Amino acid sequence: MNPQDFLGWNAVYLAIALFIILCIFLGVRIVPQSEKHVVERFGRLTKVLGPGINFVVPFLDRIAHKVSVLERQLPNASQDAITADNVLVKVETSVFYRVTEPEKTVYRIRDIDAAIATTVAGIVRSEIGKLELDQVQSNRSSLIERVREQVAAMVDDWGVEVTRAEILDVNLDDATRSAMLQQLNAERARRAQVTEAEGRKRAVELAADAALYQAEQEAKAKRVTAEAEAFATSVIAAAIKENGIDAVQYQVALKQVEALEAVATGAGKQTILVPAAALEAFGDAFKMFRPK
Structure with a gap:
């Protein structure tokens, strides 16, 4: 083989190698993570390349669109x-x-x-x-x-x-905002009036409750007093039944002594006139304590 033929074959091999390298370069596509590539072949959609290494047909396929998938x-x-x-x-x-x-x-x-x-x-x-x-x-x-x-x-x-x-x-707009502001102020005033009226109503209710409670307590106290007096009366009645007129005279004398004591302890100076009947009642009462 003469040198010219050798050089010719080397040129062919080199061309083939360059062609293969070009095909690999055109056939391998690396797509970034933030993109997707739309591939067309003769103007028609073929496929969509996702992130990473992808392969296409050299000289036939082309990247028609590179679309970002970022938000x-x-x-x-x-x-x-x-x-x-x-x-x-x-x-x-x-x-x-x-x-x-x-x-x-x-x-x-x-x-x-x-x-x-x-x-x-x-x-x-x-x-x-x-x-x-x-x-x-x-x-x-x-x-x-x-x-x-x-x-x-x-x-x-x-x-x-x-x-x-x-x-x-x-x-x-300004007109609507002004109208809404007036409406809001009116609503606030209405709520304030309602709150004030509810406060007055509550105060009246509490006062009525207090008056009712006071009346109930007074009635209860009167009922207790009446019960005590009834009990005392029953005791006196039992004593009268047992001791006769002596018990009655004792109670009358006791009440008179209490009345005189109240008069004597009053303010100022008093001159106390004791009726003879009262002295007789005292004497009759004290006779009850003498042994028979």
């Missing part, structure tokens, strides 16, 4: 909405999403961000239109959940997943 945030959007009680509000929303099926995202919708923003605006207007203004303010969490669920169902055909949908703020 994305749409710019905060503001749209007008009318509540069920005809109040105009301006709603500020924020949406987070990520691409799950890039072949749908690139072939079914041209501008995914604009499409999601339009969908969110329509759903927010629809949901707020079902609620009154007070319900929008007080049930914001449930409103956000309904919006998120409906947005997720609407964008499913676009190969994306809505991870978060937030209603950041609900703003009112």
